[in-house]
Amino acid sequence: MTEGLMSALYILLLAAFTGYEVICKVPVILHTPLMSGSNFVHGIVVVGAMVALGHAQTPLEQTIGFIGVLLGAINAAGGYAVTERMLEMFEKKKAPRGAEKQS
Amino acid sequence: MEQVIHIAYFLTAFLFIIGLKRMSSPVTARSGIIWAGWAMLLAVVVTFFWPGLHNYSLMIIAVVVGSIIAWVAAKKVAMTDMPQMIAIYNGMGGGAAAAIAALELFRGTLPNIGLVILAIVGGLIGSIAFSGSVIAFGKLQGLIRDRPITFPLQKILNLIIFVAAVGCGGALLSAHIPWMLPLFFVASLLFGVMMTLPIGGGDMPVVISLYNALTGLAVGFEGFAMENAAMIIAGTVVGAAGTLLTLMMARAMNRSLKNILFGAFGKEEIGSERCAMGSLKPIELDDAAILLAYADKVVIVPGYGMAVAQAQHKVRELMDVLDKRGVTVKFAVHPVAGRMPGHMNVLLAEAGVPYEKLFDLEEINPEFPNTNVSLVIGANDVVNPAARTNTSSPIYGMPILDVDRSTNVLVIKRGKGKGFAGVENELFFDDNTRMLYGDAQDIANKLVQSLKKL
Numbered sequence: 001m002t003e004g005l006m007s008a009l010y011i012l013l014l015a016a017f018t019g020y021e022v023i024c025k026v027p028v029i030l031h032t033p034l035m036s037g038s039n040f041v042h043g044i045v046v047v048g049a050m051v052a053l054g055h056a057q058t059p060l061e062q063t064i065g066f067i068g069v070l071l072g073a074i075n076a077a078g079g080y081a082v083t084e085r086m087l088e089m090f091e092k093k094k095a096p097r098g099a100e101k102q103s
Numbered sequence: 104m105e106q107v108i109h110i111a112y113f114l115t116a117f118l119f120i121i122g123l124k125r126m127s128s129p130v131t132a133r134s135g136i137i138w139a140g141w142a143m144l145l146a147v148v149v150t151f152f153w154p155g156l157h158n159y160s161l162m163i164i165a166v167v168v169g170s171i172i173a174w175v176a177a178k179k180v181a182m183t184d185m186p187q188m189i190a191i192y193n194g195m196g197g198g199a200a201a202a203i204a205a206l207e208l209f210r211g212t213l214p215n216i217g218l219v220i221l222a223i224v225g226g227l228i229g230s231i232a233f234s235g236s237v238i239a240f241g242k243l244q245g246l247i248r249d250r251p252i253t254f255p256l257q258k259i260l261n262l263i264i265f266v267a268a269v270g271c272g273g274a275l276l277s278a279h280i281p282w283m284l285p286l287f288f289v290a291s292l293l294f295g296v297m298m299t300l301p302i303g304g305g306d307m308p309v310v311i312s313l314y315n316a317l318t319g320l321a322v323g324f325e326g327f328a329m330e331n332a333a334m335i336i337a338g339t340v341v342g343a344a345g346t347l348l349t350l351m352m353a354r355a356m357n358r359s360l361k362n363i364l365f366g367a368f369g370k371e372e373i374g375s376e377r378c379a380m381g382s383l384k385p386i387e388l389d390d391a392a393i394l395l396a397y398a399d400k401v402v403i404v405p406g407y408g409m410a411v412a413q414a415q416h417k418v419r420e421l422m423d424v425l426d427k428r429g430v431t432v433k434f435a436v437h438p439v440a441g442r443m444p445g446h447m448n449v450l451l452a453e454a455g456v457p458y459e460k461l462f463d464l465e466e467i468n469p470e471f472p473n474t475n476v477s478l479v480i481g482a483n484d485v486v487n488p489a490a491r492t493n494t495s496s497p498i499y500g501m502p503i504l505d506v507d508r509s510t511n512v513l514v515i516k517r518g519k520g521k522g523f524a525g526v527e528n529e530l531f532f533d534d535n536t537r538m539l540y541g542d543a544q545d546i547a548n549k550l551v552q553s554l555k556k557l
Binding site for chain 2: 005008011012015016017018019020022023024025026027028029030031032033034035036037038039040041042043044045046047048049050051052053054055056057060061062064065066067068069070071072073074075076077078079080081082083084085086087088089090
């Protein structure tokens with residue numbers, strides 16, 4: 001078990017560096033979309049909640065598990081929709097930019 | 104089957120990182136979220152095949168209901184309300200992490216003390232992120248007063264609540280007392296509420312970003328307890344990235360995190376305020392239009408007021424009309440214009456303002472001295488010269504747009520009130536400043552009409 005915990009700690013360390021590296025050179029205009037994007041990414045919690053609910057036995061456990069999955073699903077789906085809507089704006093921008101160069 | 108699930112989780116974590124990386128550049132940003140979206144879908148689908156699970160019907164109902172509610176809400180909400188949507192969805196994630204912690208601790212089947220500690224810490228952080236985000240949502244949505252809510256001995260009371268939460272968490276480690284678990288969560292949730300109440304609306308973006316990082320950490324910790332690599336990696340990446348993002352945002356606003364969390368910024372000040380001298384000078388619409396029409400260079404400074412009035416489309420029209428007359432039009436976007444860094448860029452982009460017309464603070468500030476007209480639309484604190492000069496001002500030291508250095512300043516403003524930070528703005532009393540009172544959309548529309556007639 002200590003071995004498992006240790007390798008998990010290595011994962012933790014490397015993941016932390018990765019997160020730092022990914023963000024460190026972001027332009028200000030992307031701060032909000034990126035915050036929203038990372039908000040979506042931690043929606044992965046829904047997966048853990050599903051497993052926890054899957055192991056629930058008593059009605060109390062089932063209720064807590066159900067709430068967990070519900071909240072996790074809201075996080076994931078809402079986070080995706082919000083981020084996508086915001087980033088759509090960046091995509092659209094290409095058209096007027098191209099048009100302007102031609103004129 | 105278990106091997107397949109683990110490989111799928113590995114792939115999910117990999118795609119999340121790639122997705123975030125792509126999201127950090129404007130050109131690839133859109134594809135980033137789509138990659139991450141597929142990764143999430145994959146992870147959810149394979150989890151149904153996890154061996155030894157029950158309650159499938161509950162699981163499906165929860166996933167479907169939660170997704171539909173969130174999806175519909177996210178698609179319907181106005182672009183200006185995005186910040187609070189992020190807050191509430193983030194809070195839900197924190198709540199989910201707390202629920203996992205509650206289940207794991209309640210069952211008491213975690214194999215070793217290390218995992219129990221991680222589950223407890225994750226539960227604490229997740230609960231704080233949950234209740235804190237809900238309060239942040241309430242403040243931005245206008246359900247709760249967005250000025251800081253303070254009372255005597257608040258910090259000491261908050262400290263006591265925090266110590267109580269940690270104490271209950273510690274007690275969970277040693278003895279199995281049935282009422283200790285609910286008490287632990289109640290204290291943690293209460294702390295999240297109490298911690299957020301004294302923070303003003305202006306600082307909310309940074310706080311939401313902080314809670315986002317906290318939720319990430321909570322998810323990571325619960326990932327340990329569940330031995331789920333995808334959760335560990337995704338959660339930790341978000342925790343680290345979110346912390347950095349929080350610090351970057353705070354820096355853009357020239358505020359320290361400590362100040363934001365414990366400073367009760369934006370509280371109505373008593374007495375310390377310097378009285379602005381002179382009077383506010385209104386201007387007729389037609390005169391304003393003439394001023395704009397015969398300028399060589401106009402810099403438009405949009406603020407939250409423009410966003411609230413949904414004036415961005417009219418402002419774009421104004422830009423088009425001026426463009427046609429040969430006036431150089433630029434947009435000066437302050438890092439915290441709108442309510443979050445980058446929020447204003449999104450709103451202007453939505454209205455069809457081309458990317459290369461948007462300039463950030465460092466780029467545009469040297470240009471103000473040779474700008475004929477600066478048009479301030481619903482912005483206040485970000486153009487307040489007090490940030491440069493008045494050391495007693497709560498916004499002193501915040502980088503501002505040097506609008507006051509341009510030849511003429513036109514300010515479109517809804518009323519005579521103060522800005523978000525509750526500070527009087529000397530710019531409005533300047534000799535070369537003229538005020539246009541009214542709804543930003545209405546005024547912009549009328550300006551376009553009179554410009555067309557010229």
